[in-house]
Amino acid sequence: MDEEKIQEILDYEAIQERTFDELKELLEKHDHRGLKLRMEDMNEFDVAEFISELDDVPMAQVFRLLSKEVAAEVFANLEPPDQERIVNSVTDAELAGLVDEMYLDDAVDMMEELPANVVKRVMRLATPETRTLINQYLHFPENSAGSIMTSEYVDLKKYMSVKESIARIRRIGEDKETIYVCFVISSDRKLEGIVTVKDLLLHDDDTVIEELMDRNVVFATTTEDQESVSEKFSDYDLMAMPVVDTEHRLVGIVTVDDVIDVMEQEATEDIELMAGMTPSDKPYSRTPPVEMWKNRIPWLMMLMLSATFTSMILTSFEARLAAVAGLVPFIPMLMGTGGNSGAQAATAVIRSLSLGDIEPADALKVLWKEWGTAILCGLTLAVVNFFKMLLLDGLILGNHHITVAVAATVSLSIVFIVMFAKLVGSLLPIGAEKIGLDPAVMANPLISTVTDAVSLLIYIFIAKLILHI
Amino acid sequence: MDEEKIQEILDYEAIQERTFDELKELLEKHDHRGLKLRMEDMNEFDVAEFISELDDVPMAQVFRLLSKEVAAEVFANLEPPDQERIVNSVTDAELAGLVDEMYLDDAVDMMEELPANVVKRVMRLATPETRTLINQYLHFPENSAGSIMTSEYVDLKKYMSVKESIARIRRIGEDKETIYVCFVISSDRKLEGIVTVKDLLLHDDDTVIEELMDRNVVFATTTEDQESVSEKFSDYDLMAMPVVDTEHRLVGIVTVDDVIDVMEQEATEDIELMAGMTPSDKPYSRTPPVEMWKNRIPWLMMLMLSATFTSMILTSFEARLAAVAGLVPFIPMLMGTGGNSGAQAATAVIRSLSLGDIEPADALKVLWKEWGTAILCGLTLAVVNFFKMLLLDGLILGNHHITVAVAATVSLSIVFIVMFAKLVGSLLPIGAEKIGLDPAVMANPLISTVTDAVSLLIYIFIAKLILHI
Numbered sequence: 008m009d010e011e012k013i014q015e016i017l018d019y020e021a022i023q024e025r026t027f028d029e030l031k032e033l034l035e036k037h038d039h040r041g042l043k044l045r046m047e048d049m050n051e052f053d054v055a056e057f058i059s060e061l062d063d064v065p066m067a068q069v070f071r072l073l074s075k076e077v078a079a080e081v082f083a084n085l086e087p088p089d090q091e092r093i094v095n096s097v098t099d100a101e102l103a104g105l106v107d108e109m110y111l112d113d114a115v116d117m118m119e120e121l122p123a124n125v126v127k128r129v130m131r132l133a134t135p136e137t138r139t140l141i142n143q144y145l146h147f148p149e150n151s152a153g154s155i156m157t158s159e160y161v162d163l164k165k166y167m168s169v170k171e172s173i174a175r176i177r178r179i180g181e182d183k184e185t186i187y188v189c190f191v192i193s194s195d196r197k198l199e200g201i202v203t204v205k206d207l208l209l210h211d212d213d214t215v216i217e218e219l220m221d222r223n224v225v226f227a228t229t230t231e232d233q234e235s236v237s238e239k240f241s242d243y244d245l246m247a248m249p250v251v252d253t254e255h256r257l258v259g260i261v262t263v264d265d266v267i268d269v270m271e272q273e274a275t276e277d278i279e280l281m282a283g284m285t286p287s288d289k290p291y292s293r294t295p296p297v298e299m300w301k302n303r304i305p306w307l308m309m310l311m312l313s314a315t316f317t318s319m320i321l322t323s324f325e326a327r328l329a330a331v332a333g334l335v336p337f338i339p340m341l342m343g344t345g346g347n348s349g350a351q352a353a354t355a356v357i358r359s360l361s362l363g364d365i366e367p368a369d370a371l372k373v374l375w376k377e378w379g380t381a382i383l384c385g386l387t388l389a390v391v392n393f394f395k396m397l398l399l400d401g402l403i404l405g406n407h408h409i410t411v412a413v414a415a416t417v418s419l420s421i422v423f424i425v426m427f428a429k430l431v432g433s434l435l436p437i438g439a440e441k442i443g444l445d446p447a448v449m450a451n452p453l454i455s456t457v458t459d460a461v462s463l464l465i466y467i468f469i470a471k472l473i474l475h476i
Numbered sequence: 477m478d479e480e481k482i483q484e485i486l487d488y489e490a491i492q493e494r495t496f497d498e499l500k501e502l503l504e505k506h507d508h509r510g511l512k513l514r515m516e517d518m519n520e521f522d523v524a525e526f527i528s529e530l531d532d533v534p535m536a537q538v539f540r541l542l543s544k545e546v547a548a549e550v551f552a553n554l555e556p557p558d559q560e561r562i563v564n565s566v567t568d569a570e571l572a573g574l575v576d577e578m579y580l581d582d583a584v585d586m587m588e589e590l591p592a593n594v595v596k597r598v599m600r601l602a603t604p605e606t607r608t609l610i611n612q613y614l615h616f617p618e619n620s621a622g623s624i625m626t627s628e629y630v631d632l633k634k635y636m637s638v639k640e641s642i643a644r645i646r647r648i649g650e651d652k653e654t655i656y657v658c659f660v661i662s663s664d665r666k667l668e669g670i671v672t673v674k675d676l677l678l679h680d681d682d683t684v685i686e687e688l689m690d691r692n693v694v695f696a697t698t699t700e701d702q703e704s705v706s707e708k709f710s711d712y713d714l715m716a717m718p719v720v721d722t723e724h725r726l727v728g729i730v731t732v733d734d735v736i737d738v739m740e741q742e743a744t745e746d747i748e749l750m751a752g753m754t755p756s757d758k759p760y761s762r763t764p765p766v767e768m769w770k771n772r773i774p775w776l777m778m779l780m781l782s783a784t785f786t787s788m789i790l791t792s793f794e795a796r797l798a799a800v801a802g803l804v805p806f807i808p809m810l811m812g813t814g815g816n817s818g819a820q821a822a823t824a825v826i827r828s829l830s831l832g833d834i835e836p837a838d839a840l841k842v843l844w845k846e847w848g849t850a851i852l853c854g855l856t857l858a859v860v861n862f863f864k865m866l867l868l869d870g871l872i873l874g875n876h877h878i879t880v881a882v883a884a885t886v887s888l889s890i891v892f893i894v895m896f897a898k899l900v901g902s903l904l905p906i907g908a909e910k911i912g913l914d915p916a917v918m919a920n921p922l923i924s925t926v927t928d929a930v931s932l933l934i935y936i937f938i939a940k941l942i943l944h945i
Contacts, residue, residue, distance in 0.1 A: 018697075019694055019695060019696075019708070048691070048692055049692055050692060050694065050712055052711050052712050052713075173677065176677055177677050177678060180674060180677060180678060181678060186673075186674050186677070187656045187673065187674075204655075204656065204673055204677075205649060205655050205656075208642065208645055208646050208649060208655070208673075209646060209649060209650060222517070223517055223518055223519055225488055225519060226488060227488075228487075239488070240736065241736050241737070241740065242521050243519055243521045244521075244733035244736075246715070246732070263715070263732050263736075264713035266736075267709065267710050267713075267732075267735075267736065267739065268710070270736065270739055270740070270743075271710065271739070271831060274739075274743040274747075275827055275831070277747070278743075278746070278747060278750070278823055278827050279823065279824070279827070281747070281750075281751075281823075282750075282819045282820055282822075282823035282824075282920065283816055283819065283820060284820050284823070284824070290828065290831070290833040291824050291825070291827070291828035291833050291834060292828065292833050292834050292838070292841075294845075295845075295848075296845055296846075296848030296849040296852060297848075297852065299824075299845065299848075299849040300849050300852040300853055300856075303817075303820050303849065303853055304852070304853050304856055304857075306816070306820075307813060307816055307817060307820075307853055307857060307894075308856070308857065308860060310812060310813070310816050311809060311812070311813050311857055311860075311861065311890075312860075312864065314808060314809035314812050314813075315809075315864075315868065315869070317805075317808045317809065317812075318805035318806055318808065318809055318869070319805075319873065321804060321805035321807075321808065322802075322805040322875055322877075325798075325801075325804055325805060329794075329798055332794075333791075335790060335794055335804065336786075336787035336788075336790035336791040336794060337787055338790075338807070338808070339783060339786045339787065339790065339807070339808070339811060339928050339932075340780060340783035340784075340786065340787055342808060342811075343779060343780070343783050343786075343924065343925065343928060344776065344779070344780050344783075346815075346924070347752055347775070347776055347779050347921045347924075348772075348776060350751045350752065350920070350921065351751055351752060351753050351772050351775075351776075353751075354747055354748065354750075354751035354753070355748070355751075355753070355760050355768075356760070358744055358747050358748070358760070359759065359760035359761065362740060362744070362759070364759040364760055364761050365760060365761050369761070372761075376763075376764075376765055376768065379764075379765030379766075379768075380765040380768040380769050380772065383765060383766065383769040383773070384769055384772055384773050384776055387769075387773055387777070388773075388776060388777065388780055391777060391780075391781075392780065395781065395784075399784065400784070400787070404788065406791055408791075421780075425776075451751065451819070451920060452816045452819065455812065455815070455816075456812065459808055459812060463808075
């Protein structure tokens, strides 16, 4: 077999594609039994991918073939518009079964995304217990540990033996999101420790939980921000984390798969804020232009209006700058260099703050580092620019306005502009973090607007010094 | 107890701080036995945090108190400079024990970060088997599945019973990175399926593995990019993933805690590229200015030099633009608006591509969406700008050059500039992805440089039409 052939067989995507082709064939032949057998064997994410590509009628048909447990998992893996299609095509009894079978955190996620009339129908059909729990979970603040936790965990008591604990896991473990971390609670549900299945398997049957449980538990409180939860998962390499209320009672757990989603979401939010957009909960592919406009226009408007300062400066000095021919055409390059330098510093600082690599207390260290970099960058750019202006713009392109004095003015401006830009770019995000704002808000577009105005002032000042404009 | 008091007791950070104070007290009292007991009880990450704050001598003292297993875990949690301090202060025998006790992926990570002379010493001291494995792992391409995998997994055979499997886990599980996912392999080490401990616990003792194993395994190949590995973890909610060679033989596994690090690293890389910086492996706090200069200067230089186009355009048209007073001062605002609009589109598209939300094949859909947004944004900005120029700049600030015709020229330019910027901002990253480049390279700074030049041309063209400059 040649390399390519092997690679094709090995590639998981290729395997997946072949599976989808088989499923479509079975569907066309109306071989529902074969289809059902094949799907029960597949990963729920792949089944969801397959189903989401079908039209309404075959979608409902195929979904009905799934067993209750698999159906709930597949449903949780569907995108909200596809969930809505399913909800609208199943009977009340089927829907009730589906909701009760889902993990609570998946059900809550679904409720937050579906339209109100669909949510009403789902809530009406859920069992009273599920309804109460969903309502309770929906009330935690958005992006809090409470809003991403689930209630399906294994709880143990400290006086149980390893044997009893394993028996309990075997009895109730089927529907739990994780069985590998079990939570030891007192009679009034206070969290006392955690035990992993590894601990249980590696100890004798009659060891008592109290002897082997880990009392030093990394936990979160219900109102804690999800970003702080995901930092702890990353620091402590956790699989699951208990969430407690103000009286240290265990109310839920967060599992690592949910944290991975949180991390993606938080990184996306940072990236969007840094580019001057209001973060959106919806993926790009499902955001209509009107909503994109709503997320983008406030920033564009603010930045456009704040550019008034730059145009005021330019209005005042236009005549004097124009008096020495050759100065005005370099304004965009100077502003661009300032903006880019500031953006680099701001981005590096914002990301380090959000990963916990630096803190506001490190402001001086950061400043030192950025100024060192600024001087190196500024000098390199200035030297290259000086010769580039004389040789390329002056000699080759034949712009006779480019004198040594003009080239020196532009080059010297670069040095100070880069230094100022790195200063603003690094300090603004740290200042934001210090007063409790998201540092990502102080990002590139805002910093460019500040550096635009100041770059211009620096340029005018140096032109006055050297060229006496 | 008042709310604040409760919060303080509950907060994990507060607990951690009190623990550190206790440890420091024990250290000052030279109560090594107490210190040892206290630390064995703590999470390894916290011990590492504590140790890293100490000076060289007490650091080595405290580190020696730890048992072999805990020491290896703590060591893996230290930052490279602290690892180096430890390596330089322990004996050869201690170092050999440490390396053999570490998980292979942690040892490989360490080797990649430590200076060459330290690596040499570590390699000389490792057992021949460990040395061979480390060498082999070090040869996988950077950022491949092979480079992040580990060899400490539980392998089973399909003819084993549940009872035999659990016995095997109990026997060899102690040193494995995960026991919760076990890998079923044939006699020639080909991957045949996976079994979770949950499956084992929920089945009878004499069920044969072949009957309960999942044959539909999501796997990676050794040379597969780590970004693709982390996407699969996120899609399929995995805890561990097998890595196979070209003959489908199991060579290692990747665990979810490593994937979390990969996700952070990949997001940081994207963010850095998007701000025009060469991504660095080192955290910001450990990157000296010279290295920061190396990562930043190529982009600044390229962008500075490519701004030559803008200055050429401005040189040619300066006189004609200046002929109608009031036009030049709005150039920076127009360029800024173009740059910001383009950056928004580029950022949204780059992030969606990297999360797998859209693909290059969606180019037309994206274009449609962005143009819809561009028209909405452009019109809103234009209308606000028109009245702002007449009222604020003209009436209030008393700039008598601002006529209706000038305001109309600037406002109409905004509409076309925003449309052009959104077009370039969304298509350049998609084009990059299509030809196999990282779309993040086509990010904000590069797009601003393009939109700067084109914004100017649009402005000049519209000024010619309306004001006949």
